[in-house]
Amino acid sequence: MSDHALSAARPRLRLPSVPGVAIVLVALAVVFALISPNFLSTGNLSNILVQSVILLLLALPMTLIIMTEGLDLSMGAVLTLASLVLALTVVSTQSLVLGLASAVGVGLAFGFVNGWLVSALRIPPFVATLGTLGVAQGLALIVSDGQSVVGIPRFVRLVYSGETAGIPNPILIGAAFYALFHVLLYHTKFGVYIRALGGNRDALTLAGVKWQRMLIAVYMLGGAMAGFAALLMTARMNAGHPTAAIGMEFDAIAAVALGGTSFERGNGWIFGTLLGVLTVGILRNGLNLMAVPSSAQVACIGALVIFALFLDGMRSRKP
Amino acid sequence: MRAAVKSPPAPEVLEEKPDLGTPLLELKGISKQFPGVKALDDVSFAIWPGEVHMLLGENGAGKSSLMKCLCGAYQADAGEYFHKGEKVEIRTPADAKKLGIAVIFQEFSLVPYLDIAQNIFLGREFKSRVPGLLDRRRLYAEAQKVLDRIGLEVDPRTKVHTLGVAQQQMVEIAKALSQDASILVMDEPTAALSDRETERLFAVMRQLQAKGTAIVYISHRMAEVFALGDRITVLRDGKNVGRAIPGETSPDQLVRMMVGRNVDMSYPRNFRAPGEVVLELKDLSATNGIADINLVVRAGEIVGLCGLVGSGRTEVARAVFGADAVTSGEVRVFGRVKTGGPDLSAAEGIALIPESRKTEGLALIRTVSDNLAVAGLPKLFPNHLFSPGRARRSAEELIKRLRIATPSPNQSVGLLSGGNQQKVVIGKWLAAGARLFIFDEPTRGIDVGAKSEIFALIDQLVGEGAAVLMISSEQAEIVHVCDRAYVMRGRRIVGELSRSELSEENIVRMGMHDE
Numbered sequence: 001m002s003d004h005a006l007s008a009a010r011p012r013l014r015l016p017s018v019p020g021v022a023i024v025l026v027a028l029a030v031v032f033a034l035i036s037p038n039f040l041s042t043g044n045l046s047n048i049l050v051q052s053v054i055l056l057l058l059a060l061p062m063t064l065i066i067m068t069e070g071l072d073l074s075m076g077a078v079l080t081l082a083s084l085v086l087a088l089t090v091v092s093t094q095s096l097v098l099g100l101a102s103a104v105g106v107g108l109a110f111g112f113v114n115g116w117l118v119s120a121l122r123i124p125p126f127v128a129t130l131g132t133l134g135v136a137q138g139l140a141l142i143v144s145d146g147q148s149v150v151g152i153p154r155f156v157r158l159v160y161s162g163e164t165a166g167i168p169n170p171i172l173i174g175a176a177f178y179a180l181f182h183v184l185l186y187h188t189k190f191g192v193y194i195r196a197l198g199g200n201r202d203a204l205t206l207a208g209v210k211w212q213r214m215l216i217a218v219y220m221l222g223g224a225m226a227g228f229a230a231l232l233m234t235a236r237m238n239a240g241h242p243t244a245a246i247g248m249e250f251d252a253i254a255a256v257a258l259g260g261t262s263f264e265r266g267n268g269w270i271f272g273t274l275l276g277v278l279t280v281g282i283l284r285n286g287l288n289l290m291a292v293p294s295s296a297q298v299a300c301i302g303a304l305v306i307f308a309l310f311l312d313g314m315r316s317r318k319p
Numbered sequence: 320m321r322a323a324v325k326s327p328p329a330p331e332v333l334e335e336k337p338d339l340g341t342p343l344l345e346l347k348g349i350s351k352q353f354p355g356v357k358a359l360d361d362v363s364f365a366i367w368p369g370e371v372h373m374l375l376g377e378n379g380a381g382k383s384s385l386m387k388c389l390c391g392a393y394q395a396d397a398g399e400y401f402h403k404g405e406k407v408e409i410r411t412p413a414d415a416k417k418l419g420i421a422v423i424f425q426e427f428s429l430v431p432y433l434d435i436a437q438n439i440f441l442g443r444e445f446k447s448r449v450p451g452l453l454d455r456r457r458l459y460a461e462a463q464k465v466l467d468r469i470g471l472e473v474d475p476r477t478k479v480h481t482l483g484v485a486q487q488q489m490v491e492i493a494k495a496l497s498q499d500a501s502i503l504v505m506d507e508p509t510a511a512l513s514d515r516e517t518e519r520l521f522a523v524m525r526q527l528q529a530k531g532t533a534i535v536y537i538s539h540r541m542a543e544v545f546a547l548g549d550r551i552t553v554l555r556d557g558k559n560v561g562r563a564i565p566g567e568t569s570p571d572q573l574v575r576m577m578v579g580r581n582v583d584m585s586y587p588r589n590f591r592a593p594g595e596v597v598l599e600l601k602d603l604s605a606t607n608g609i610a611d612i613n614l615v616v617r618a619g620e621i622v623g624l625c626g627l628v629g630s631g632r633t634e635v636a637r638a639v640f641g642a643d644a645v646t647s648g649e650v651r652v653f654g655r656v657k658t659g660g661p662d663l664s665a666a667e668g669i670a671l672i673p674e675s676r677k678t679e680g681l682a683l684i685r686t687v688s689d690n691l692a693v694a695g696l697p698k699l700f701p702n703h704l705f706s707p708g709r710a711r712r713s714a715e716e717l718i719k720r721l722r723i724a725t726p727s728p729n730q731s732v733g734l735l736s737g738g739n740q741q742k743v744v745i746g747k748w749l750a751a752g753a754r755l756f757i758f759d760e761p762t763r764g765i766d767v768g769a770k771s772e773i774f775a776l777i778d779q780l781v782g783e784g785a786a787v788l789m790i791s792s793e794q795a796e797i798v799h800v801c802d803r804a805y806v807m808r809g810r811r812i813v814g815e816l817s818r819s820e821l822s823e824e825n826i827v828r829m830g831m832h833d834e
Contacts (some may be wrong), residue, residue: 187452189444207442208413239520267432
């Protein structure tokens with residue numbers, strides 16, 4: 001019996017099980033390709049990637065936050081506020097660096113508050129970030145007086161619409177951040193502790209790790225990423241708008257869930273999130289080509305999340 | 320009639336000071352208080368290099384608390400620590416680590432979605448030459464070395480959640496060994512291991528001993544105590560009750576030290592001739608691991624189910640109630656084979672009164688009246704229409720009958736004392752018409768006075784023809800209250816004790832005896 005027990009997990013041939021999200025992604029691409037001949041054009045495919053980058057910038061840190069058994073509902077609102085602050089800053093100073101710094105600063109501040117509420121005051125992440133969502137949304141309306149901020153300089157717009165070495169800038173930015181998060185999760189102490197934060201916090205405590213700071217840092221990372229996303233958002237819309245990214249956290253959480261990251265025990269992977277983001281991107285793009293209104297698109301994303309999780313659930317139930 | 324069993328006199332404390340020079344680590348006068356219970360009361364304890372010090376005691380004797388104070392997971396309220404004769408502080412796990420203390424925990428301190436190597440070196444990651452990054456090659460090489468040492472033939476890249484319990488225990492052991500600790504604390508390390516793995520662990524322990532590592536070993540297996548131990552400390556009710564050297568003591572003497580109580584207990588109990596068979600388990604095995612359980616409970620009887628925590632007592636209750644599926648054998652209730660799940664158990668007249676009444680037995684913020692009505696809804700309101708008046712009348716009747724101390728039926732249950740909450744749980748099942756009651760630790764967290772009231776109530780239940788199966792870790796209560804008792808070990812029943820055979824010593828001896 002002991003022989004069996006010891007040899008059970010010896011390395012054996014592992015067939016990569018195809019995650020539900022990959023099946024959904026391919027199925028969607030095929031369906032849209034059949035319905036709309038435009039879908040597979042190089043221009044449209046590039047479009048899908050470009051339009052997915054802002055979501056990717058939110059979904060990457062959201063993956064880490066969810067892996068700690070947390071949640072950040074404030075991301076969309078913080079992005080909106082950061083975008084307005086950035087717009088106001090660049091319009092008055094004509095400095096991209098100052099603009100980006102102010103946006104990331106706003107994000108870091110909200111991230112710190114989120115992390116502090118969750119880590120030090122032990123407020124459930126859902127409630128804590130729902131609170132900061134309200135605060136950020138309110139501040140966005142106050143600083144903008146409910147009006148769009150216009151007159152964004154051309155050098156800001158180029159961040160989104162320009163190209164470097166023939167590749168659209170947003171794709172390069174997205175690829176760089178994806179690589180950064182991959183290294184962060186799989187090759188640093190921080191990444192190891194993120195899994196432990198969700199999987200077994202007592203293990204960290206007993207190992208003498210001061211994880212409270214780590215938890216705050218995870219939320220601050222989320223805030224900072226909302227700041228970077230704000231730059232792309234402002235450049236894309238050529239304005240700061242007080243309701244620009246309302247509800248964007250829904251897409252981000254959906255992409256993470258689609259990607260197969262679990263809300264329990266620190267189980268998650270960053271590549272799944274990339275697939276999840278692309279799935280949401282393809283769905284939005286395809287539905288746009290079919291002229292489906294955006295309100296119906298939200299319903300479709302919701303249904304898709306349930307379907308992908310259903311596929312994963314079906315598979316994990318088999319022995 | 321009052322059944323009062325006199326406990327045997329406590330054996331003398333063997334207080335010999337070994338002449339071994341300065342201990343590696345000495346704890347003096349450690350006390351730790353939790354709300355309502357003194358977990359450790361003036362405990363002293365010393366270990367010398369190269370020895371295995373066995374820590375013995377019943378469930379709740381304070382072994383785990385002492386261990387947690389030792390590794391910094393708990394902070395002692397009072398007491399002093401001396402390391403090689405020098406006074407030191409252990410306030411945090413980091414303090415304990417600095418002194419070279421490593422612990423193999425029983426409840427696993429592993430992270431499920433990290434791999435074996437990452438778990439072994441959690442908090443002690445290897446830095447790569449590139450700043451900020453980890454040296455993964457070194458991580459897996461070092462992990463492989465530790466695994467080779469304990470003979471665990473599993474790839475260190477395997478995620479821990481895919482491992483079985485025995486393998487996880489081995490990883491836990493690897494984690495502690497890799498710290499090259501001078502003091503190693505093991506909490507029942509062999510509980511989940513097979514014979515081969517156990518032998519391997521003992522071999523590693525002997526190597527460590529030869530190197531001068533001091534080992535604190537908590538065990539419930541007598542054979543291990545005598546095979547491995549150089550010194551024995553016995554705890555009871557959070558106090559030091561004895562020290563011994565294996566060569567100079569016997570298992571019987573140790574058992575007496577563990578159970579010897581001088582609390583004078585007497586609970587009201589009327590023993591009657593038992594009636595018809597109410598519950599019968601025939602060769603019952605279930606998915607939760609229990610095997611070949613044979614057991615009978617008759618009307619008018621209180622039957623005890625004892626054994627160590629984890630011996631399978633609660634699992635038997637869950638299988639009877641239908642919460643875990645039966646794989647072979649059968650459960651007969653009132654002569655009929657039970658097939659339904661927990662939802663049908665109430666209709667079949669079975670009541671399960673769980674150990675954690677606050678989470679599983681009661682809706683704390685709801686009223687006494689609501690809680691009393693909840694299991695009996697189909698019986699009280701056969702036409703599916705709820706009537707508050709009727710619920711209140713039924714509640715008032717139960718409050719009177721069970722003497723529940725509550726200002727009104729509309730009081731929140733959460734505001735009642737533990738004893739009265741337990742009465743509400745019992746009343747809830749009475750309202751549902753239950754005639755077979757399964758109690759899991761019925762007196763946990765209930766003060767002494769309320770305990771005898773609960774037992775009076777249980778006695779009243781059997782007097783009215785109910786049958787009771789009572790799971791308890793308090794051997795004294797089983798001895799005082801039960802007509803008969805079954806003893807479990809390793810998810811099987813290992814013996815039955817009649818009223819005349821019932822004694823704490825017999826229960827403990829059966830529950831921990833090695834084959």
